[in-house]
Structure formats: C-alpha cells, structure tokens
Amino acid sequence: MIELKDVRKSFDDLDVLKGISITINDGEIYGIIGQSGAGKSTLLRCINGLESYQSGSITVDGTLVSQKDKNTLRHLQKNMGMIFQNFNLLERLDVYENVALPMKFWGIKTNTPEARKKIESLISLVGLSDKLHARPSELSGGQKQRVAIARALVLDPKIILCDEATSALDPSITREILSLLQQINEQMGITIIVVTHQMEVVKQICQRVSFLKDGTVLAEGKPEDLFIHPIREVKEFLQEESGLLPTKGTNIQLFFTDKSSDPVITMMARELNIDFSICWGKLEDFRSNVYGSLVINVNDEDTKKVCDYLDKEKVNWEVLK
Numbered sequence: 001m002i003e004l005k006d007v008r009k010s011f012d013d014l015d016v017l018k019g020i021s022i023t024i025n026d027g028e029i030y031g032i033i034g035q036s037g038a039g040k041s042t043l044l045r046c047i048n049g050l051e052s053y054q055s056g057s058i059t060v061d062g063t064l065v066s067q068k069d070k071n072t073l074r075h076l077q078k079n080m081g082m083i084f085q086n087f088n089l090l091e092r093l094d095v096y097e098n099v100a101l102p103m104k105f106w107g108i109k110t111n112t113p114e115a116r117k118k119i120e121s122l123i124s125l126v127g128l129s130d131k132l133h134a135r136p137s138e139l140s141g142g143q144k145q146r147v148a149i150a151r152a153l154v155l156d157p158k159i160i161l162c163d164e165a166t167s168a169l170d171p172s173i174t175r176e177i178l179s180l181l182q183q184i185n186e187q188m189g190i191t192i193i194v195v196t197h198q199m200e201v202v203k204q205i206c207q208r209v210s211f212l213k214d215g216t217v218l219a220e221g222k223p224e225d226l227f228i229h230p231i232r233e234v235k236e237f238l239q240e241e242s243g244l245l246p247t248k249g250t251n252i253q254l255f256f257t258d259k260s261s262d263p264v265i266t267m268m269a270r271e272l273n274i275d276f277s278i279c280w281g282k283l284e285d286f287r288s289n290v291y292g293s294l295v296i297n298v299n300d301e302d303t304k305k306v307c308d309y310l311d312k313e314k315v316n317w318e319v320l321k
C-alpha cells in the first residue's frame with residue numbers, strides 16, 4: 001500500500017504540492033490526472049524518492065520514502081519500475097541489453113541461463129521476441145515503449161510508475177500499450193500508478209483516479225464518478241460542452257450508470273403523458289462498462305413532475321443553468 005499524508009513540496013518559493021493525501025491499494029491501477037503544471041510528475045518523483053518533499057509523509061508498505069536514508073531508498077526504488085513518455089532507451093544498446101540494464105546496475109549477472117530466460121520471457125511478454133537484437137532507432141514508438149515496460153519489470157517490482165507513458169503514441173497504439181499494462185497488473189498483481197493528462201487512459205484502465213489542480217487533489221474516486229457527473233473544475237479540464245441548448249423551457253441532464261437498464265425516458269413520457277425534446281447525449285466506456293448522460297428539454301410547467309419522476313426512478317439528474 002502506498003500512503004501519502006499531507007505531502008507538501010516547493011521549489012524555492014513555488015508551492016507545487018499543497019498537502020496531498022491519497023492511499024493507493026495493492027494491485028490497483030491508480031490514475032493521477034490534471035493539467036500541465038498541476039504537479040503530477042513532481043508527485044510521482046516524490047513517491048519514488050527521486051525528489052524530496054518538505055513535509056508530510058509517503059510510505060510504501062509502511063516504509064517511509066525519504067532521501068535521508070539512502071540504503072532504504074535504494075531498496076524501495078528497486079521495487080518501483082518507471083516508464084516515461086520519451087522511453088529513455090539507450091541507443092547504443094539493443095532491445096535485450098536495454099531490458100537487462102537495471103540488472104547490470106544492481107550487479108546482477110545478465111549472462112546466466114536464468115537471467116537470459118527471464119529477459120527473453122519479458123521481451124516475449126511484451127511481444128517483441130522477433131526484435132531481440134534491434135536497436136531503438138529501428139523500432140516504432142509503441143515498440144520502444146514495450147521495451148521500456150519489459151525493462152521496468154526486470155527487477156520484479158511490486159509497483160510500476162508511468163509518467164505520460166502513452167502521450168507520444170497514437171490512439172490505437174495507446175490502447176495496445178494500456179492493454180499490456182492491464183495484463184501485467186492482472187497477471188502479476190503489480191500496482192500501477194499512471195500520471196496522464198489523457199482522459200482516455202484513465203477511462204480505459206484506472207480503477208480510481210485523483211484529479212490534481214495547482215498542487216491540490218480536487219476530486220478522487222472511480223473514473224466514472226469523476227467524469228460522468230464532473231465538478232466544475234473537472235468539466236473545465238475536460239472542456240466538455242453540451243453544445244447549444246434551447247433557451248426556452250428547462251434543460252435537464254440525466255446520468256446513467258451501467259446498472260440503469262430501464263428505458264426511463266420513454267417510460268417517463270408515457271407515464272407522465274408529456275412531451276420533451278432530446279438535445280444531447282453521450283455514451284462512454286469505462287473499463288468496458290458503459291456510462292452515459294442525456295440532456296432533455298422540458299416545458300417549465302412539467303419540470304417538477306419530471307424531477308420527481310427521476311427521483312422516484314433513482315436517476316441522477318441536474319438542471320442545467
């Protein structure tokens with residue numbers, strides 16, 4: 001378990017993290033999302049001890065992450081693999097040697113049969129068995145990230161930290177890399193923290209997410225809870241617009257979860273014997289569950305009836321101003 005309690009960090013007089021408290025459970029895929037400059041990378045670097053923090057505490061399975069105790073920190077870092085946006089591969093080394101590099105760094109022999117077996121099986125896990133001796137310059141962006149993932153796994157970490165790991169990749173390659181991370185999480189039980197500004201990443205793989213703004217966690221929860229019915233700051237971040245809505249009558253937005261299967265809209269029209277227009281709607285996939293929202297426009301005199309009906313049917317709703 002990774003526990004952050006009131007973590008504060010500043011660079012000179014710039015306060016970057018202003019009291020962050022979050023708990024990340026073992027085996028979880030946890031997202032940290034927010035605009036550029038929100039403090040996401042700094043937070044991640046504090047978790048793996050690359051950056052110090054001024055106050056509060058960060059513990060990993062009860063051990064304090066602190067730059068004061070270098071020996072403990074090194075062991076903590078060994079348990080945390082890291083993946084970056086720009087892959088950080090060494091051009092003079094081939095795929096095999098790049099994956100083996102952390103072992104070399106830790107003084108582990110890389111030419112024993114066990115080491116070979118391990119490195120080759122990781123390269124096979126990420127689907128690059130036919131590129132064992134290719135150089136990074138001979139690989140596509142997605143393939144480079146696969147090498148970086150294999151390298152992050154080579155010391156058997158319990159945690160993988162990803163900083164914008166898919167930001168340089170196109171949408172279909174992004175989906176493939178995310179599936180691979182999901183597979184690693186499920187099969188190896190590795191906890192994964194993903195820092196991203198891409199809502200799609202969070203939607204596809206994260207079980208929980210924190211929304212960071214100006215060094216503060218403004219919202220935390222399941223992605224569907226944060227994004228389907230977002231608070232104002234999240235809405236601004238998503239730059240979501242429900243388009244032009246009618247200026248007459250009342251616009252009501254309805255929120256649907258995967259459990260709301262009843263055809264509420266048509267049932268309501270029949271039961272209340274009213275007419276309304278459907279103005280806007282969307283359906284979204286969250287880890288393969290579909291959630292959605294719909295904006296309807298009703299006559300002002302019907303508003304109360306409609307809202308009472310939606311309450312009775314336990315549909316989440318809000319009147320749009």
Ligand SMILES: Nc1ncnc2c1ncn2[C@@H]1O[C@H](COP(=O)(O)OP(=O)(O)OP(=O)(O)O)[C@@H](O)[C@H]1O
Pocket residue numbers: 011014016034035036037038039040041042043197
């Ligand atoms: N080493 C540093 N020295 C001084 N200021 C820094 C340093 N690293 C980060 N900052 C500042 O801290 C703030 C947060 O930076 P950080 O890199 O954590 O943001 P981010 O959320 O990861 O942004 P992005 O999405 O652009 O990667 C920024 O204002 C940045 O300029």
Ligand SMILES: [Mg+2]
Pocket residue numbers: 040041042163
């Ligand atoms: Mg960053």
